Amino acid sequence: MIHTEILCQSPIFRGISPEDLRVLFGQIHYQVKTYQKNDLIAIGGEICDRLLIIQQGSVKAEMIDYSGKTIKIEDLSAPWPLATAFLFGKENHFPVTVSATTDVEMVSIPKPEFVKLLQLSSLILNNYLNTISTRAQFLSQKLKFLSFKTIRQKIAHYLLEKAGDWLQTVEIPQSQEQLAEMFGVTRPSLARTLGEMVQEGLIETQRRSIKILDKERMNQLLKG
């Protein structure tokens, strides 16, 4: 059962009323699938021939490298769409493995049916172009992040980005372990580098709260 009041808040259907959306969905074929926590929703490499939209719950996207280790790419929750950038194009395969982090309801729309939607609504077309572009831009950002060589630089970039222009204190969302995973480094290495930065007077740490003491020098780190 679809919930158009939820779906109309998805980036793809934004600006469309629940009523209009229900009419549009009445003109196409689709499925609603349910998953339990930790269930696999899509496996990296699998053919992507349908649009998936999270109607309920949240999922995580991970990349698996050749050594079998997983690198978390992002967390997504309702009403976000999945794999929008892989419906079209040359490589119609999921680039990531997606699994449920809670119980999940997904709306699954086959590609030909979705193309119908694009033709039916110029609003959806515009939304989709924005979504797909934002995705490419997100990847571009990730690339930039990975271009920082040293842990020190990654920390500086992360903190400055998170703090913005005004904040001085940044709270690490989950564990230090997960932050290390996101950086692609080991936890002890991250802890060590944080410790060094404290000693140098760049930051102050109190468990998961990090206070930036010297934004000037933090920026210097990134520039040389």
Add this chain to the structure above:
Amino acid sequence: MIHTEILCQSPIFRGISPEDLRVLFGQIHYQVKTYQKNDLIAIGGEICDRLLIIQQGSVKAEMIDYSGKTIKIEDLSAPWPLATAFLFGKENHFPVTVSATTDVEMVSIPKPEFVKLLQLSSLILNNYLNTISTRAQFLSQKLKFLSFKTIRQKIAHYLLEKAGDWLQTVEIPQSQEQLAEMFGVTRPSLARTLGEMVQEGLIETQRRSIKILDKERMNQLLKG
């Protein structure tokens, strides 16, 4: 002056006859700009509010990190489009700096005019969706490439990709220096690792020609 015989071979206009394309261009506003070799065409961070298509010549896209070093992202030539993934979406800025590697002619179409084209031709719409998606997929591939930690793995991945299933010998396009830059490592480190791999019987090198001796073990490298 536009050359529709060239432009219709662009991914965005593929499948459209030069005559039809000329009619379509007659319905919108656009510019044709010329650049000389080494001229800057777009600067990373600049607003992207127009679609650029190379009509003549070739360009390179580079990313500039905080330390001022440039990392070459890709080479493009006529009749390829630029910045297709940054016309829409939240961040309407060029992610890369683009400069001419030969004398260049660019067709520049303002975003609103390009939207008109999408509405005028469903073929262009489909082509554009494919182009933009392929772009995201390219970035995703780059991400995967950067996820290889050791130089050894980067070399193995590069060679196996380049060799495909049948070739045994791979020619490095330009200099070893540039290959190192592409890997994000220093040239001596790359040369050293290549030397080690020769000693281990994985490859044979003769300046810019690399022969893969043991694909089996090369694959093993990537998996563990």
Add this chain to the structure above:
DNA sequence: TTTAAAATGTATCAAATGTTACAAACTGAA
């Protein structure tokens, strides 16, 4: 409060890579 589990701080050693320097091989023009 007590206690076990989880998260964090720290240390030691090994491995990988950067830095710098220089020698050898190649390339193309005079």
Add this chain to the structure above:
DNA sequence: TTCAGTTTGTAACATTTGATACATTTTAAA
């Protein structure tokens, strides 16, 4: 050919990070 400039091979040392182990602190439940 000869020679200068470029590219490539190699070496010694410094730096960074990973791997592993363990102590300490925090957290949450009994």
